[in-house]
Amino acid sequence: MSFRNAWHRESSTVTCIACGESVARSAAREYDKYGDRWDREDKSFEYLCKPCDRERCHSPREGLEDRLVESAVGTDSPEAFVARYLALAREAGSPVQEE
Numbered sequence: 001m002s003f004r005n006a007w008h009r010e011s012s013t014v015t016c017i018a019c020g021e022s023v024a025r026s027a028a029r030e031y032d033k034y035g036d037r038w039d040r041e042d043k044s045f046e047y048l049c050k051p052c053d054r055e056r057c058h059s060p061r062e063g064l065e066d067r068l069v070e071s072a073v074g075t076d077s078p079e080a081f082v083a084r085y086l087a088l089a090r091e092a093g094s095p096v097q098e099e
């Protein structure tokens with residue numbers, strides 16, 4: 001019985017908040033829009049697939065944090081959150097890349 005096995009058993013898929021792809025949780029990057037990974041109580045984390053995570057790091061995204069927080073206000077499902085985020089991003093003139 002190893003820690004690694006226990007960890008793998010609970011792995012499942014998560015949805016990338018940027019492109020909507022389902023990716024293995026173990027392959028996804030955890031993204032906490034509040035920037036506070038230590039307080040895990042009552043929180044659900046967002047995830048980014050690796051291509052989106054790379055993109056996020058490489059391109060300057062002015063207002064990204066603001067849009068993410070704004071997108072989350074009043075949304076109770078990941079789908080609603082993503083839809084709102086994309087709408088806000090388009091409004092702000094950021095290219096939303098679909099590959």
Ligand SMILES: [Zn+2]
Pocket residue numbers: 016017018019020021048049050051052053
């Ligand atoms: Zn993605």
